Amino acid sequence: MEYDFRAVEKKWQQYWKEHKTFKTENTSSKPKYYVLDMFPYPSGAGLHVGHPLGYIASDIFARYKRLKGFNVLHPMGYDSFGLPAEQYAIQTGQHPEITTKTNIERYREQLDKIGFSFDWDREVRTSNPNYYKWTQWIFIQLFNSWYNPETNKAENIERLIERFRNGSISFGEGRGEASWDLLSEKEQSDILLNYRLAFLSDTMVNWCPQLGTVLANEEVKDGVSERGGYPVERKLMKQWSMRITAYADRLLNDLDGIDWTESIKEAQRNWIGKSEGTSLKFQISNSKFQIEVFTTRPDTIFGVSFVTLAPEHELVSVVTTAENKKAVEEYVTTSKNRSERERQADVKKITGVFTGSYVEHPFTGKQIPIWVGDYVLAGYGTGAVMAVPMHDTRDFAFANHFGIPKHMVIQPPVDWDFAINSYDEKLGKLINSDFLNGLEVKDAIKKAIAMIEEKGIGKGKTNFRLRDAIFGRQRYWGEPIPVYYKHLSTTLSTGEGDVIPCVVDEKDLPLLLPEVDKYLPTETGEPPLARAKDWKYKGRYEYECSTMPGWAGSSWYFLRYMDAHNDKTFVSKEAVDYWQNVDLYIGGAEHATGHLLYVRFWTKFLNDLGLIPAIEPAKKLINQGMIQGVSSFVYRIGNTNQYVSHGLRKDYETTPLHVDVNIVNNNVLDTEAFMNWRAENKSAEFILENGKYICGSEVEKMSKSKWNVVSPDDIVQQHGADCLRLYEMFLGPLELSKPWNTNGISGVSNFIRKLWRLFHVGDNLNVSDTPATKPELKALHKTIKKIIFDIENFSFNTSVSNFMICVNELTELKCNKREILEPLAIIIAPYAPHIAEELWNQLGHTDSITYATFPECKEEYLIESSFNYPVSFNGKTRFFQEYDLSLSKEDIEKEVLTLEQTQKYLEGKTPKKIIVVHNKIVNIVV
RNA sequence: GCGGAUGUGGCGUAAUUGGCAGCCGCGCCAGACUUAGGAUCUGGUGCCGUGAGGCGUGGGGGUUCGAGUCCCUUCAUCCGCACCA
Structure with missing residues (x-):
């Protein structure tokens, strides 16, 4: 009888569960190793074959490390707050908690079938109050902290207040020498909000009316929401934000110390967008105001021919003269009404308007016109730029469009046609630039900054593209922000009471998510939490009604796994001192500027507070590729119920329609199944080619709506979990994206049966x-060597081939020796744990193979005494000749020349040169 | 526009890091066996050519005795960022 994978896999999954085989302790004499997967959001669609790809790789690595004698932490959990469950709740009235629970159970079932070695006792769910209690606790620490630029660390806000009191830090302009304690509570609160790491402020947000919430920058793609693709507009709102910008420099610099893929690091560098330059103030002619600009090119100061303000700039109205008022106001209004999307869509379209005013050039005193243009972004730098058309592409285009003069101040070291392009390179010598003349750009930048600073009109400055992260979401299914609003004594002037935000007391955590009657905003546009009845802090104070964003819970979950049940603290000192941080983190590259940046931010913050020892969450990060789906299409003719085969569709007017890939085999449609697939297909007619209906196909994202989802459950049911694991690895390098194709799976399936037959005769x-x-030992040890190399280089696909080679060789040798087969079972165990356990058990072991010892490669079995040299002429291999490895180069050279074959290829000529590379090749140059 | 990645048989891929290109599979071809199965086994399979042989790692050029691998250049595809001064 054949190997019964269904029985064996069930048996061992049961065994692991009963024996808690993968339970991990926080103390051990073994070295620690932490392998983490990005935890999933449990969606209603369940797992498809793409999801487990990374989990399989990490599981192999975790199991390998256990065999290598490490104490391995390999947990799994769920990122269970989020939009889809809430959208579903809005549609059906079903509480998101119930949906979430159902989905998690389904995920768990699917995961269990694949045989992962997770320690489920450490499972976390971000929507569980025991978990989000600590997410809220961390929020409170952020609220109570400020970033001290001198120590470059977060500190308790009390330290800042002390410094306000003793005057070592001034708490604001225009308040004179007033002492801190004389300020009202409201004034103090407002000032502190400018420093707190979690703070409330009026911010331009990405507001999505359809979703009824604000979105973070990385949740907006091309002006529409990432989820759902709804339009997003800019809106000024009072919002909770995280001062991630305080950490910009550290987030950038510390990238050098971690082993992450270059693409992720580069994406983060771009996102942080550090740019060094200088601020510079221009005096507005006949005015007390100045315009401050930021530039990275102070060297081009003598090339300035205009100054441009963003339409939102506060000085626009000030500098606009009466005769230009109408035009400017019109322009500003149009610009503001254009959505972010529209602005981005036509970047090429140059628009702007002259204000009628001028600034004075700081060095020449010349009059420089002030323009307004929406190519200048209000949110970056100072919202104003000094325009140097000859040396900046955008200024060049603007100047050309409006016929503004251009001044050349850098002599390019190459031929340059200034009629076509500006010269933006930081290379060349300065000309027409007074004290900068003759300097190289690099030196000119330094000199210009020095002169600007000396004149007191600006100073060297670093700008970041990174924005503070908006933290509040006007949604229901998220962590309540643990903030309440305290009413202060009524002020006489307004008759209204001042209100200040305060964090709830730590002992009152968790602040539970209240029940609401509907998951929609209120009639007045308040978030759903405003519907909660009698929901007040201490029965008196209104709570904050927005909830945390999806990334809150995932910004520290790697710590909670270390100590998942602690109800005294978010993670105990002992646990975090032992586990430190993640050694290997596997997940998708789509989180490059979202999760992976936030988790680094929170890690650094918690480290600043001395709560955790690590400054980075993960030492090594691997991004698994995406598994795409292959969609199948049928072609419906017009509005009929007739379908034409792919090859003949050109003759008709057709509409391509997605068809369930499960009723298509090798592009051939099972027409009967199609007719039964949906009621409206019952009477479908087909125009066939060669008696078959051929479907079209396309590679797309795997998704329910495209009918191209392949479920791991089906693969496990048909071929087994070990087969799925091996096949997913066999597909190709982990990092590569590829479309799923089940066709090749029989090769892996055959391999498993072949492996089984190596150990068995009949039953x-x-x-x-x-x-x-000797040949048996060689086959084994060669494989051990390769597998170790492969796993340690995360080259799981080549390991699978190497196992196949090994089993093929041993089958050929008719090897059934315990001395060979027992180590073979161990080295294959991380990949195919079920069959390995079964074989191990049959070999007479009573314990799990999980904690066996990975065999060592003994080089002595691999030593060869001779080598079959390829002999080539002018680099072209002609024949082979075996020589003993003890032979010297000279000996081989002599031997080769005596060969009849050599003489044949020499055709009577004398070789110019003979190259002999030991153990490699012989090359004869003629 | 900037940045990152990828490009090898009909397909997925491999190549000890400069040394026999195509390992391991899928598919395909031929054969064996047969209780005719989508089973198992054996052999073959880069392309052109009956053959000797020639050509072959997206294209072009270079370094080298020797290049998929190194250098220059160019093209294509995918991903990220994108008026960031």
């Missing part, structure tokens, strides 16, 4: 205790 184990032969 019986047939393993001999006689010593192994």
